Amino acid sequence: MIACKDAVRQLWEYLDGTVGEADRAALEEHLDRCRRCCAELEFAEELRGFLAGNADDDVPPDVMKRLNTTLEELSADDT
Amino acid sequence: MPEQKVEAAPEDQVESFQRLARAQLPRLYAIARRLCGDDAEDAVQDALLKAFERFDQLDDPDAGPAWLARVLVNCCHDRHRHDARQPAEIDFEALERFSLYRKIALEDPFPYSDSLHLDFLGGFGREDVRAVLLMLPEHYRTPLVLVHMYGFATKELASLLDIPLGTVLARLHRGRKLFEQRLWDYAEQTGMLEEAPR
Numbered sequence: 463m464i465a466c467k468d469a470v471r472q473l474w475e476y477l478d479g480t481v482g483e484a485d486r487a488a489l490e491e492h493l494d495r496c497r498r499c500c501a502e503l504e505f506a507e508e509l510r511g512f513l514a515g516n517a518d519d520d521v522p523p524d525v526m527k528r529l530n531t532t533l534e535e536l537s538a539d540d541t
Numbered sequence: 542m543p544e545q546k547v548e549a550a551p552e553d554q555v556e557s558f559q560r561l562a563r564a565q566l567p568r569l570y571a572i573a574r575r576l577c578g579d580d581a582e583d584a585v586q587d588a589l590l591k592a593f594e595r596f597d598q599l600d601d602p603d604a605g606p607a608w609l610a611r612v613l614v615n616c617c618h619d620r621h622r623h624d625a626r627q628p629a630e631i632d633f634e635a636l637e638r639f640s641l642y643r644k645i646a647l648e649d650p651f652p653y654s655d656s657l658h659l660d661f662l663g664g665f666g667r668e669d670v671r672a673v674l675l676m677l678p679e680h681y682r683t684p685l686v687l688v689h690m691y692g693f694a695t696k697e698l699a700s701l702l703d704i705p706l707g708t709v710l711a712r713l714h715r716g717r718k719l720f721e722q723r724l725w726d727y728a729e730q731t732g733m734l735e736e737a738p739r
Binding site for chain 2: 467470471474475480501502505506508509510512513514516517518519520521525526528529530532533534536537
């Protein structure tokens with residue numbers, strides 16, 4: 463069975479589905495027997511959600527105004 | 542009779558571009574803030590002008606939002622290319638050994654918490670996350686931000702940045718580990734680990 467350090471190294475890739483077949487089988491065998499690495503896997507999933515959940519931003523009104531001005535000033539001659 | 546591609550009149554092109562870009566401004570700005578920090582507005586301005594110049598090359602209107610985002614990513618990337626600062630050295634051996642999950646469990650910053658790890662993440666606001674991302678070198682930050690926050694595929698990113706897929710995957714791996722490490726560092730430096738009095 464692979465060691466915890468080798469399992470932990472691949473958890474994000476496992477969630478991405480980019481681990482090769484043999485590595486995935488070895489990792490799943492490890493996860494079947496190691497509660498701590500299962501908990502790490504759950505935390506890796508949380509972290510992925512955490513990143514995705516912090517993707518939005520409010521555009522400050524003055525920035526939005528300047529960007530809209532740029533758009534309004536575009537003319538057919540610029541293409 | 543063979544189908545003929547109907548060229549839009551220039552005025553229509555301007556309006557079509559404005560409509561597309563206006564709808565995408567919040568997303569473009571959000572991406573730029575995470576890739577370019579304080580240069581975000583300038584990067585979006587660059588991207589709008591460059592995209593408009595090439596708008597006639599966009600054949601599929603449904604692909605407009607993704608196309609616009611790609612133009613922006615290139616603008617952000619170009620800005621970093623001109624940045625001659627040397628990135629801080631990273632101890633990759635230590636990085637490979639680092640696990641945020643275990644660090645939190647070991648240090649136990651909130652001894653009375655029933656959900657220690659979630660409470661740790663819950664301490665970060667949107668601006669904190671952005672600040673942590675900006676602590677990462679650009680070539681690790683870009684894949685992390687684009688893949689995990691804005692849904693870019695790794696193959697798409699490889700083509701966009703003109704680097705091999707294996708390089709994107711390696712940078713993504715290191716970017717995630719660095720992000721975990723920097724989350725902890727940031728929490729320590731900003732006093733987030735000091736538990737509020739009960």
